[in-house]
Amino acid sequence: MEFRNCVENRRSIRSFRPDPVRREDILYCLDAARLSPSSLNCQPWRFVVLDDPQLKNRAASYISNPLLKSNLHARQAPVLIAVVSDLSENPNPLYRTAVKKFGMYQYDLGAAVQTLCLAAADLGLGSCIMSTIRNKKQLxxxxxxxxxxxxxxxVALGYPDGDPAASRERLSLEEICCFNPGIPAERPDDPSHS
Ligand SMILES: Cc1cc2nc3c(=O)[nH]c(=O)nc-3n(C[C@H](O)[C@H](O)[C@H](O)COP(=O)(O)O)c2cc1C
Incomplete structure (x- = not known):
């Protein structure tokens, strides 16, 4: 799929068909994530894939919160991928300060997860990043x-059940960026741009 289509087709999917996902496709997504950038190239990400239905459902029960109705789709998704930070020692002296103290690893994990989700979109798979975990210790x-x-x-992964809501609210380019401070970005196709 064209890059732009992957970006546009990736949506947070919260309704999944029960169809299993081939391991080879899961590995395609993880292999893409593996190539993501990271501070000091420390690659602090580890991934635990849950595709055994029983284990996956137990994990989902520690993620979803039925009372708050949060992340109920964790149970429905055929695959869950736990994204784990590994902050064990690193020979680079900058590591302790930059990666651990200033929390750079969180950016690294974010970059890897976005790459994973784009790779999933490339295969027609739906994904949903979940940060709200009801009982992380038990998980x-x-x-x-x-x-x-x-x-x-x-990350919940699987084939989407139906189309996600059509509209996706995003701030406009003009609201989020400028060329040199104070000069808002204007699209070349903007009719007000002469
Ligand atoms: C770091 C992060 C944490 C998120 N946590 C959750 C979550 O716990 N549950 C959920 O349903 N969606 C979660 N999302 C998905 C966002 O709600 C979603 O990306 C946003 O509403 C934009 O919609 P879109 O992904 O369809 O473009 C998370 C997204 C990110 C990047």
Whole structure:
């Protein structure tokens, strides 16, 4: 798929068909994520894929919150991918300050997860990044996440059930960027732009 189409087709999908996702397709997405940039190239991401239905459903029960009705789609998605930060030691002396203290690893994980979701869109798969996890401790225990690692996000993956809502609210280019301070961006096709 063309890059622009992947960007436009990627939506947060919260309704999934039960069809399984081929491991080869999951690995395609993870291999793309692996190529993402990271501070000091420390690649602090680890991914735990849950495609065994029983294990996946147990994990989903620690993510969803039925009372708050949050992330109920975690149960419906055929695949969950726990995105884990690994902050174990690194030989680079800048690492402790830049990556750990200033939390650069969070940007790294964000970049990797976006690449994963774009790769999923490339295959016609739907994804939803989830940061709201009802009981992270129980989820970590279930997945055997070792000391020094932490689940930061979970990505739900699967084939979308129906089309996501058509409109997607976004700030306009003019609202979010400028060329040199004070000069708002104008699209070349903007009729007010002469
Ligand atoms: C860091 C991050 C955390 C998010 N956490 C959740 C979440 O816990 N549950 C959820 O349903 N969506 C979550 N989202 C998805 C956003 O709600 C969604 O990206 C936003 O509404 C824009 O919609 P779109 O992804 O369809 O373009 C998260 C997105 C990001 C980037």
């Amino acid at each position: 970590q225990d279930l997945l055997g996440i070792p000391q020094g690692q932490e689940i930061c996000l979970v």
